[in-house]
Amino acid sequence: MEEWIEQLQNSVNTLEKLKEYINVTPQEEEGITTLNTQWGTTPYFASLMVRDDPNCPIRKQVVPSVKEKENRYGIPNYLIWKENRATDEIRPDSIARQYFDRIAFTVTDVCANYCRHCFRKELVVDRDLKLRMDVEEGLDWIREHEEIRDVLVTGGDPFILSDERIEYLIRKLREIPHIEMIRFGTRTPIVLPHRITQSLMKVLSKYHRVPLWVNTQCNHPNEITEKTAQAVYDLLSCGVNVGNQAVLLKGINDDVESFRKLHQKLLTVRIRPYYVFYCEPAPGIDHFRTPVEKGAELIRDALRGHTTGLAQPMYVIATNIGKIPLMPDYYLVDKNEKEYTLKNYKGEITTLPNIPD
């Protein structure tokens, strides 16, 4: 049996199995036994958790917490709101749309790791929301909509599908003349790097003429290992670009040191930091959320000027009207008819001439 399938079959999703990896606290045990939720991770990702540290950044993303029962700020029916599912435009359940020329195509609700902070929690983790993941229906809709040039294949985790299924999806999308690029959102390079097999590489390589992009999600430097490096190298070697979409998570990566180290370490394994997302107001994840400005402050204090330009992601707030970028607000101090006054990351001031239009 292939190793990645073995990993999935041995998912760490019971209290007994979890106890093989960590010393479970009474609070964690309460979360596991009282929440009606999908949870679990791969033995590989579980092995990265710190046995005696309840604040281990990986553990917090994996182990259900009683705090998930609280919901002061989460928007009820979040996905319906966020993905514009209650609008006049009739779309299959598998198609989420916020922009004119690109869509998210949800092809599965299964994941290798059920992230406690997932914004699709209602669908993937708590499963209160039922959507029809009818791939054919979605493909028909994309075929009929010539304005769509970019498809993000998402889930759940689409790389949990078999090689044959992934190949079918890519082939069918490739046949649609107006599709110029295909993106996959998958956490497998981080939580199940064994998934990037020789046979999957063959599937991905064959279609290199329509670029394939993979965006993964890595939230803390401890998630990056030699296995991650190999998986990313393998993806790149078959022509697939790999970016990261981190989520800003309170107590996990919202401090200067972890945030900087995360972005530096991503580059050491050839993953290009792409986005940092504000943790979305889905129900039951208040405890992961920081103030909105926090991400911009971290870009200012941990990254911009402090490390390599390639390590700079864009900080965005994903909303029902699309992503809204937020930048640190210190750069432009003043502007008059003669000049601009600009400030750098150290607080130093310089001026540039204001050249009229």
Ligand code: SF4
């Ligand atoms: S892998 Fe993605 S879709 Fe699955 S639980 Fe994690 S964040 Fe949600």
